[in-house]
Amino acid sequence: AQSVTQPDIHITVSEGASLELRCNYSYGATPYLFWYVQSPGQGLQLLLKYFSGDTLVQGIKGFEAEFKRSQSSFNLRKPSVHWSDAAEYFCAVGAQNDYKLSFGAGTTVTVRA
């Protein structure tokens, strides 16, 4: 079964600084990878997804993620964060022949002025 680890529980970043959130997955075959964001009091919104092809994936809100098979990682990045990026971020992995996704425990991002 697949699983996801998000090593950082909480990250604080200054507005305008770059952000990188780590995600490591465990799965024997080709993984299908997702990043979701949850703003306070809201449901989860998909930021980006990787199914195949180019390992650098562009998403909404200026986010990108890079799939590195050799490191079993799918880290999320943003070059310059905005105060509105303060939220909780979840990495998820799915398998080709499965309906389910496995989610990490989440990383909370705080943006300071």
Next chain:
Amino acid sequence: DVKVTQSSRYLVKRTGEKVFLECVQDMDHENMFWYRQDPGLGLRLIYFSYDVKMKEKGDIPEGYSVSREKKERFSLILESASTNQTSMYLCASSPGLAGTWGEQFFGPGTRLTVL
């Protein structure tokens, strides 16, 4: 836009009550899911359904049941609510397998408190 709606944003119930959480999606998705979200634990799958009247247990089904009588509606039932079921409950839907159109679309969540 896919819309997933949940019947309540906040709910307070007493121990032992039977609780119904309703979820409706408007995009004709095959799959629907119920998760609970707890701090430090992320999202844990309770049950999912891949077709009307079909259901499968997720990782933490104990104390819960589900019903899917119509394609657009998926209900989560707490037969006898307990305080350890106080949590945020999230409903999601998806059009297919994870490896094809597998992204899930989420509702706003129901924060349930059991006293």
